[in-house]
Amino acid sequence: MKSSKKVELHLHLEGAAPPAFVRGLAAEKQLDLGGVFDDRGRYRYNGFKDFLRIYEAVCSTLQTPADYARLLSAVLSECGEQGAIYVELFVSPEFCGGGDLFAWRDYLGAMEEIARAYALSGVDSRAVLTCIRHLGPDRAKRTALCAAETGGGWVAGMGLAGAEDVGEARDYAWSFDCAREAQLGLTAHAGEWCGPDSIRGALELGVTRIGHGIRAIEDPALVRYLADKGILLEVCPGANVALGVVPNLAAHPIARLADAGVRVAVSTDDPPFFDTSLNREYQQLADSFGWSDPEFRQMNLWAAEAAFCDEDTRNRLKQEFT
Numbered sequence: 096m097k098s099s100k101k102v103e104l105h106l107h108l109e110g111a112a113p114p115a116f117v118r119g120l121a122a123e124k125q126l127d128l129g130g131v132f133d134d135r136g137r138y139r140y141n142g143f144k145d146f147l148r149i150y151e152a153v154c155s156t157l158q159t160p161a162d163y164a165r166l167l168s169a170v171l172s173e174c175g176e177q178g179a180i181y182v183e184l185f186v187s188p189e190f191c192g193g194g195d196l197f198a199w200r201d202y203l204g205a206m207e208e209i210a211r212a213y214a215l216s217g218v219d220s221r222a223v224l225t226c227i228r229h230l231g232p233d234r235a236k237r238t239a240l241c242a243a244e245t246g247g248g249w250v251a252g253m254g255l256a257g258a259e260d261v262g263e264a265r266d267y268a269w270s271f272d273c274a275r276e277a278q279l280g281l282t283a284h285a286g287e288w289c290g291p292d293s294i295r296g297a298l299e300l301g302v303t304r305i306g307h308g309i310r311a312i313e314d315p316a317l318v319r320y321l322a323d324k325g326i327l328l329e330v331c332p333g334a335n336v337a338l339g340v341v342p343n344l345a346a347h348p349i350a351r352l353a354d355a356g357v358r359v360a361v362s363t364d365d366p367p368f369f370d371t372s373l374n375r376e377y378q379q380l381a382d383s384f385g386w387s388d389p390e391f392r393q394m395n396l397w398a399a400e401a402a403f404c405d406e407d408t409r410n411r412l413k414q415e416f417t
């Protein structure tokens with residue numbers, strides 16, 4: 096498992112920031128992060144809403160394009176250690192210059208330079224610009240404009256994350272239409288905290304992938320629909336267990352969804368928050384469901400097919416898993 100190549104489609108850039116890295120930035124900037132860390136230096140939070148709060152405290156240490164370049168370098172380095180050959184990162188212009196297009200271009204330029212260097216060493220990546228649901232539809236429009244204006248290269252998609260129970264997916268239709276017209280790939284978080292209707296709402300935005308989506312399992316007609324349409328679920332089992340969406344991995348619906356013909360691909364979401372890594376996710380799936388090389392190859396092939404990259408990259412990735 097350890098050295099096998101992997102595609103990861105659901106990784107929040109700030110959520111992948113190692114605690115030591117964030118402590119270093121806070122010290123440099125003389126920021127007091129208060130209760131962000133526990134006494135062993137790990138991120139501390141109590142439930143999902145508190146997780147979102149701590150996430151934003153972590154983001155407060157990331158203040159310049161250079162900070163984001165260093166973060167991306169640390170994250171892609173770890174992705175490489177875990178065997179990732181292609182990664183899609185959720186990046187939010189709201190955190191990179193407050194949603195302003197000109198500021199975002201500076202952050203993007205700094206990150207693209209790092210992404211190019213890692214691609215040359217075998218860890219290719221793309222960014223999925225992510226609207227933050229609990230900041231509301233007007234702020235999301237700014238992300239959509241950043242995505243539309245800077246899409247086509249490293250910026251390959253747009254997504255929606257944050258508090259899933261705030262508003263309706265259709266509130267974000269303008270932003271998703273804007274991104275679609277700019278030919279970006281589309282994904283949205285749904286069916287992590289809210290039920291099958293949240294997934295139906297996300298599908299109305301025209302997404303080809305769902306972030307999490309695991310509560311589809313409660314609705315057999317929806318499961319059939321996802322399978323028939325080839326909608327891929329970006330599943331993060333360790334995150335779901337850590338946040339208490341499912342009680343343990345054995346109870347996780349990933350295997351039942353895959354058995355029902357739904358395309359699933361495993362990711363780590365926010366690995367240091369959830370004490371996980373890609374290798375750990377694979378190992379735990381192997382232990383819980385008896386998955387081995389054939390299942391992992393299939394999953395990575397689905398991920399390659401659903402990736403928001405150009406066709407040359409897709410074909411190269413697919414060759415790795417066929």
Ligand SMILES: O=c1[nH]cnc2c1ncn2[C@@H]1O[C@H](CO)[C@@H](O)[C@H]1O
Nearest residue numbers: 107110147150185187225227256257
């Ligand atoms: O597991 C998750 N579920 C929902 N939202 C998340 C998760 N992890 C991070 N974010 C949210 O994504 C945005 C940055 O990409 C942040 O708003 C963060 O709170």
